[in-house]
Amino acid sequence: MLLLIIFVLTSIAYVVGRSRAATLRKNGEQLHSLPRYYGYLTAIYTAVPALLLLAIWSASEPTFLKQSTVKTLPAEVQSLPQGQLDLVLNDIKNIATGGITQTADDPLREASAKHYNDRKNTSQLLKSIVVLVASILGALYGLRKIGIHTRARVFVERAMMTVLIACSCIAIFTTVGIVLSVLFESLRFFNKVPFTEFAFGLHWSPQTSIRADQVGSSGSFGAVPIFAGTLLISAIAMLVAVPFGLMSAIYLAEYASSNVRAWAKPLLEILAGIPTVVYGFFAALTVAPLVRDIFEGVGFEDVASESALAAGLVMGIMIIPFVSSLSDDVITAVPQAMRDGSLGLGATKSETIKRVVIPAALPGIVGAILLAVSRAIGETMIVVMAAGLAANLTINPLEAVTTVTVQIVTLLTGDQAFDSPKTLVAFALGLMLFITTLILNVIALVVVRKYREQYE
Amino acid sequence: MNAQEKLNTTEVVRGSLKRRYAREKRFRLFGLAAITASLTFLAVLLITITVRGLPAFKQTFIQLEVTLDSKTLGVGENPDINELRKANYNGAIKKSLTALFPDVKKRKDKKALYKLVSKGGQYDLQKRVMADPSLIGETLKVWLPVGDDTNSYIQGNIDSSLPEKKRRFKDNQIQWVDQLTEDKQIQRRFNSTFFERGDSREPEMAGIKGSLFGSMLTLMVTLLLSFPVAVATAIYLEEFAPKNRWTDIIEVNINNLAAVPSIVFGLLGLAIFINFFSLPRSAPIVGGLVLSLMTLPTIIISARAALKSVPPSIRDAALGVGASKLQVVFHHVLPLAMPGILTGTIIGMAQALGETAPLLMIGMVAFIVDVPTSLTDPATVLPVQIYQWADLPEKGFVEKTSAAIMVLLAFLIVMNAVAVYLRRKFERKW
Amino acid sequence: MNEEVNPLPSLEQDQTSEQTIEEIVASLGDTVGQPRVEDPKMSVSNVDVFYGDKQAIFGVDLDIANNEVVSMIGPSGCGKSTLLRCLNRMNDTIPICRVSGELTLDGEDIYSKDTDPVLLRARVGMVFQKPNPFPKSIYENVAYGPRLHGLNRNKADLDDIVVNSLKKAGIYNEVKNRLDESGTSLSGGQQQRLCIARTIACSPEVILMDEPCSALDPIATAKIEELIDELRENYAIAIVTHSMQQAARVSQRTAYFHLGKLVEVGDTDTIFTNPRHELTENYITGRFG
Known part of the structure; x- marks a missing residue:
């Protein structure tokens, strides 16, 4: 509602600003810029300060409300630990909004809720007034500025540049946000469970730790089996993706006629465009039983129905187009002169590819494979749907293993108490995941970039 | 080098030819086999899903x-x-x-x-x-x-x-x-x-309307947020940014973000949007926020490529008639680059439409019967619906899952087709 | 490089008048001079080359003899590189390229079914316009060909071949202490001599050179020209060049091409001092090209 009003005010400011500038111009004043820039200028003055105020107010409002509500509570409630106090506050908020509460009617809380509501309403009202006043003042100031001495276009362009720069910083903020959010929660986790236990412990059973007496005891947060499972599945995936992807890329880049290329490339890319949840469904419903039947058919016993092999195979298929399109780019970037040199010496085509093209493209291919590994490690849906939950420390691909991403999903979906190590450990796993993929990505990006520069 | 020696060379080479050609043939066959196998996987996947899903219609x-x-x-x-x-x-x-x-x-x-x-x-x-x-x-x-x-x-x-x-x-x-x-x-x-x-516990009564609407709301938020920001970023980096350490960091950072696992974005959404800013769980607005952060790098990268492909002569011409640099970009370069940017955006949106993992993190995985109508209603999206149904044991849900996948794939195919069409139609050789 | 890969654009540029290429070519008349020699190593008879629908070479006859350097000159897009690439079937790598007529090596048709392009290319080596050493060590660059073809019996054999080839290419003294370094670390002229050494290592009988000095500075060029003169003792050499001075310096016979047609051929001295065809004269006196 408030936003709408600001928007209307801004539009009005634009129109008024422009027409005023136009009038001045008609009267023979030598304005620096076209009238519409003066319109923009007025609009900016109207909207920006008001919106800033609104944002700051809205962001700080909950904190103030909380503090003022806490003061109305009796001292013994105030002195409760943070977690329980939050629960009480939550209750009060629920009462205030007319929602359902767990506790029975409690006059004290009712009173607090009333207080909360009052304060909230006052705050809303004040906020609206302040913001509107700021907006109108801004508009008036902007209108006053219209004249010969104001270089409206320069001002507007500078504002635009600020917006552009701000937008390009969002990418940075995203990274910072990721790092902060996972790091912060991870640190809280490592306060409760020592890092060494997490990194080197061989036993993983976070579910049991819900009981208070078990927190941090008996090594239930040893993440080694999870890392091992992740590596196992990723390795299987790469065993599928690298040979198939690389050979496809070589065939497409070196042998296929342009007709075949025009068809096969988009078809392969469809494989990359299929959502991972579809692969997960396919893996769980079709591939996993098939793998089990085949291996039990040839005499293996105890093939898990959620075997690492099934998940890895399907993940590998998913990554084929990824490897192939990256390698294809890299291979076609090898200069034709290299091939000519080799063919001119009497090498066959495959000899040229194996001994000249691939070695020349190797850095790029390695980069592509690293990116693919990073992708495999971070892939979630296939393993969530087709790999198991049991943290087995094994290298037998026919057994069920679990991965980092599976554990994150399991730990964070459903009910969660935000302070228990059970949920915090998910962030620690997320941190590991982020760091690993970050390292792989950066190495890959640098390698590929160097490689491209070499042939440009 | 005497004649005897030359004859020798010819003989040696001729002797090895058969073996070398056999290798050549084998290598070529490997390549063909690899690509055939990959395409066979694709075919098997699509056929299995279709066969399973068709009865559900x-x-x-x-x-x-x-x-x-x-x-x-x-x-x-x-x-x-x-x-x-x-x-x-x-x-x-x-x-x-x-x-x-x-x-x-x-x-x-x-x-x-x-x-x-x-x-x-x-x-x-x-x-x-x-x-x-x-x-x-x-x-x-x-x-x-x-x-x-x-x-x-x-x-x-x-x-x-x-x-x-x-x-x-x-x-x-x-x-x-x-x-x-x-x-x-x-x-x-x-x-x-x-x-x-909407969703239901009974397979014969379960439908995808709820999740479809959820997907649309979420995608709308994603598009509205990521498109302007991505275009602005691309314009700044491509047209204005000085080449220095700072912009270098931004660039590496964007490329890296494009390869960060999607589930990490989910963690970000959970920690920042839900726990810190106390936005509602399971809401399309949070889903949209997370997905837009995730698709930003994709759109930025393709938008930059599109801007780069506009030849400098156009910029020079416009600057030459006295336009300011910003005017040049917004009046001349951007419109010319728009088809490329749109193509990238559609591909980014298709990616977002198929994304599941980060949405699980922010609670869009609840059992929701009602069709969401606003950005803060609890909602689920099509891929998450597929994930939920895939876990249910009833025979009817296997069909429904496959059918929902077919609907999802249909959307993706249409989106990609539009992207390909745009690219073909507006492809220009300068 | 564009010239070999796609000669069509430049061909079209030359087509300034409204006449078709075919008409212009017909108006050029028969080849002036004697394309034949006694006991030719390679022989080209009535060869046409097409790229798709466009004809790039029109009925060319030319012989290449042992122990001589034949230079091919002409304005860009005249088909001289195309013809050169036909001599060891490098044009096979371009799918739309089609060759008709007869090309022989020691009297055997090199485009017949029995002739193997791999064997042919081992016998007829090629040096390219831009130096293109493989991103491997200097030693590996030279050893590449012999290894492929299995020309050595053992490691010592291979060492011999590498050293001899580098010596013959006149680069051994410069690189003998750093055979393990990457071939791409050398200077442009050294790279080109390395490529020549690489070609020699396969012990070819004919060496084709496609503007081998166009990417080099004058000093490096002088060294290569000197080298070409020495190589003449053992090989038959055909060289495409843009520089008439180079043709005059290194070759014994010269062939002048125009729009895919061999216009005039003869002793280098005669061609440069006393050209008989008007176009040749125009080109040599620098009126176009």
Whole structure:
């Protein structure tokens, strides 16, 4: 509602600003810029300060409300630990909004809720007034500025540049946000469970730790089996993706006629465009039983129905187009002169590819494979749907293993108490995941970039 | 070098030729095999899904003569809306079933008989009666959806030669259904329920409307947020940014973000948007926020490529007639780059549409029956719906999952086709 | 490089008048001079080359003898590189390229079914316009060919071949202490001599050079020209060049091409001092090209 009003005010400011500038111009004043820039200028003055105020107010409002509500509570409630106090506050908020509460009617809380509501309403009202006043003042100031001495276009362009720069910083903020959010929660986790236990412990059973007496005891947060499972599945995936992807890329880049290329490339890319949840469904419903039947058919016993092999195979298929399109780019970037040199010496085509093209493209291919590994490690849906939950420390691909991403999903979906190590450990796993993929990505990006520069 | 030596070379090379050509052939064959295998995987995947999913677009209906007398429904004279909503439609259905097979007396058999009709059948009746209360007291011929097991049987998925104990569909049920089929009271029809309803615990009543709307709302937020920001970023980096350490960091950072696992974005959403800013869980707005952060790098990278492909001569020409640099970009370069940017955006949106993992983190995985109508309603999206259904044991849900996948893929194919079309149409060689 | 890969654009540029290429070529008349020599190593008879529908070479006859350097000159797009690439079937790598007529090596048709392009290319080596050493060590660059073809019996054999080839290419003294370094670390002229050494290592009988000095500075060029003169003792050499001075310095016979047609051929001295065809004269006196 408030936003709408600001928007209307801004539009009005634009129109008024422009027409005023136009009038001045008609009267023979030598304005620096076209009238519409003066319109923009007025609009900016109207909207920006008001919106800033609104944002700051809205962001700080909950904190103030909380503090003022806490003061109305009796001292013994105030002195409760943070977690329980939050629960009480939550209750009060629920009462205030007319929602359902767990506790029975409690006059004290009712009173607090009333207080909360009052304060909230006052705050809303004040906020609206302040913001509107700021907006109108801004508009008036902007209108006053219209004249010969104001270089409206320069001002507007500078504002635009600020917006552009701000937008390009969002990418940075995203990274910072990721790092902060996972790091912060991870640190809280490592306060409760020592890092060494997490990194080197061989036993993983976070579910049991819900009981208070078990927190941090008996090594239930040893993440080694999870890392091992992740590596196992990723390795299987790469065993599928690298040979198939690389050979496809070589065939497409070196042998296929342009007709075949025009068809096969988009078809392969469809494989990359299929959502991972579809692969997960396919893996769980079709591939996993098939793998089990085949291996039990040839005499293996105890093939898990959620075997690492099934998940890895399907993940590998998913990554084929990824490897192939990256390698294809890299291979076609090898200069034709290299091939000519080799063919001119009497090498066959495959000899040229194996001994000249691939070695020349190797850095790029390695980069592509690293990116693919990073992708495999971070892939979630296939393993969530087709790999198991049991943290087995094994290298037998026919057994069920679990991965980092599976554990994150399991730990964070459903009910969660935000302070228990059970949920915090998910962030620690997320941190590991982020760091690993970050390292792989950066190495890959640098390698590929160097490689491209070499042939440009 | 004498003649003898040269002859020797020729001989040596000639001797090895056969072996080398065999290798050449093998290598080429490997390549062909690799690509054929990859495409075969694709074909197998699509065919499996289609074969499984196609039956779900048809639904079996049973024709019943239902008498809507107020006694059975348990409503008084001139019932109000509330009464109508709570009326006992199930009782009416049961009555009409017993009327159809008056021989069925035992309690156990009656229970089996009632199972022929889906539990969702009562909602169909409820809807009709609430739309037209004058129907009370009438006798209607209605087509109601059959239960999950009945549906399986009709589709031939239940092997009647198995001993009775081993199948969910019993002998007496088979007998009834066969008789009804003979009387032409059972029919397969297009399954409009699938597109008109939200989620349900009963496979025959479950639909994708709720998750489709959730997906649309989420995508809308994603598009509105990521497109302007990505274009602004691309413009700044490509047209204005000085080449220094700082912009270098931004660039590496964007490339890295494009390769960060999607689930990490989910963690970000959970920690920042939900726990820190206390935005509602399961809401499309949070989903949209997370997905837009995730798709930003994709769009930025393609937008930069599009901007780069606009030749400098256009910029020079516009600068030459006295336009400011910003005017040049917004009036000349951006419009020319737009098709490329749009292509990238559509591809980014397709990616977002198929994304599941980060949305699980922010709670869009709840069981939600209602169709979401606002950005803060609890909602789920199509891929998450697929994930949820894939976990359910009922036979009917396997079909539904596959069918939902087909719908999702159809959307993705359309989006990608549009992107390809745009690229072809506006592809320019400068 | 564009010239070999896609000679069509430049061909079209030359087509300034409204006449078709075919008409212009017909108006050029028969080849002036004597394309034949006694006991030719390679012989080209009535060869046409097409790229798709466009004809790039029109009925060319030319012989290449042992122990001589034949230079091919002409304005860009005249088909001289195309013809050169036909001599060891490098044009096979361009799918739309089609060759008709007869090309022989020691009297055997090199486009016949029995002739193997791999064997042919081992016998007829090629040096390219831009130095293109493989991104491997200097040693590996030279050893590449012999390894492929299995020309050595053992490691010592291979060492011999590498050293001899580098010596013959006149680069051994410069690189003998750093055979393990990457071939791409050398200077442009050294790279080109390395490529020549690489070609020699396969012990070819004919060496084709496609503007081998166009990417090099004058000093490097002088060294290569000197080298070409020495190589003449053992090989038959055909060289495509843009520089008439180079043709005059290194070759014994010269062939002048125009729009895919061999216009005039003869002793280098005669061609440069006393050209008989008007176009040749125009080109040599620098009126176009």
